Amino acid sequence: MSFDVVAQQPKLAHLLQGTAAFSAVVGLILLALHRGPVRRRGAAFLLLAPALLLLAVGLLLPGLHTLGLSFMDDEGDAWVGVDNYVWMFTDPEALIALRNTLAWVVLVPPLVTGIGLLYAAAVVRARFRVLALSLILLPMAISFVGAGLVWKFVYAYRPAGAEQIGLLNELVVAFGGEPRQWLVDSPWNILFLIVAMVWAQTGFAALLLAGAIAAVPGEIIEAARLDGASPRQIFRHITVPSIRPTLLVVVLTEVIGTFKAFDIVKAMTAGQFDTAVIAHEMYDQSFRYGRTGHGAALAVLLFLLVTPVVAYKVRAQRSVG
Template structure:
């Protein structure tokens, strides 16, 4: 037997043990439900018990541990009170990360949703809508890391005397301009990073909004057109009010994803040149600088920023449900 085969045996054993434990839990649940009459609440509790156990061990306990670490020093042993939270509002790098995150969460959801809305309105009732949606859907199949690599090549810079490999600088040079380091100049470099995320997320907005637009009765738009309304007026006064619930869901989903952005920043700039965001700063403080307490405090702040969006989305779904 080869060394690799021997090395893989413990992993296979752990996998088999996990499958056996899962099968045993499921069997016990089924047995408990079929032993006799079980009240509805008791049955629901029995069925939910494994999921609640996993949520507790995989989400709740780590969240409480992170909260406790946010009040400790870099080693996680000494209590420092609110020092890490004071550091967040006094340190320049942390303030830049917070500022950039807030800019991201305003600009990216609004831009990607606006682009998706205009595109969806243009193709929603077209007989070729499936084909027309393909170009904006394709970037969704690319990971954020892949999108970052693609756009890093688009913004690539070389001196004027050298041949340009970046598409944007190649266009600038072709029209007689000087190549620029697009990802270095602050604060414009933050906007150039956002383009990569808008490129990947506009398709998500377009697909959902196209479905919502198709559900709007065509007679409304036709009546407005007969009354002399322009396409822009029809979009603003009829289409948008009719699809407001879907529009809100898209905006909230985009905002939640944008608050957690990490991959694009890490791939394109590594958080340099004042492009850091909270998620990337949390990573740097925890794993690069060894400041566990500061990283935990940033994680708590990120959780607090995401919570209102998630709560609003849950309430909206309950109302529509």
């Protein structure tokens, strides 16, 4: 038996023990519901108990552990108070990650929503709308890592005089320009990373907004036409107000996804050239540099930024429903 197989045995045993324990809990709950009368609230609590247990073990306890680590030193042994949070707002590299995250949040949601809205409005009532929506949804079929690699090849650089393999530099050279290292020059490289995110997410926005636009009552639009309203006026004063709840859900979804942006940055630049964002800096501090206190503080900040947006999104989705 090889060393790797022996090393994996304790993990496999723990996995089997955990699965058996969870199955036993579920079996006892079902048996209790089957054997005796249980009030509706009691039955609901019993049925939710396994999920609540998993949430506590997989989310609550790690979250509390991360919160505790954010007040400890890099080894997790000594209490340092708020030093990790002071570092987060004073260290140049951490400030770059905060600045870049702010740029992503300011630019990505409006661009994704705006482009998706215009595209949806243009094709929603066209004969080829199914094909058009399918084409813009194609980027969603690949992961963010895949999207990052696609655009990394688009931005690929070769020295002047060499054959260019990047589409963008090939176009620049074809028109008489000099090839550029698009992903190296800060702060413009942030914009080129954002393009990849917008490309990957616009299909999601277009699909949701196309459904919302199609649900706008035709009688209202026809009445506006009879009153002499132009297509632009109908879009601005009727379509957009009618789909405002869906617009809000799309924007909030993109804000949440942008806060957690990691894959595209990792695939395209690995956080180099001043392109790091909070999620990537958290990963580097925790697993690359071994500074668990710094990484935990960034994780807590990310949680605090995302939580109110998630709560507001839930309320917005209820209004859409």
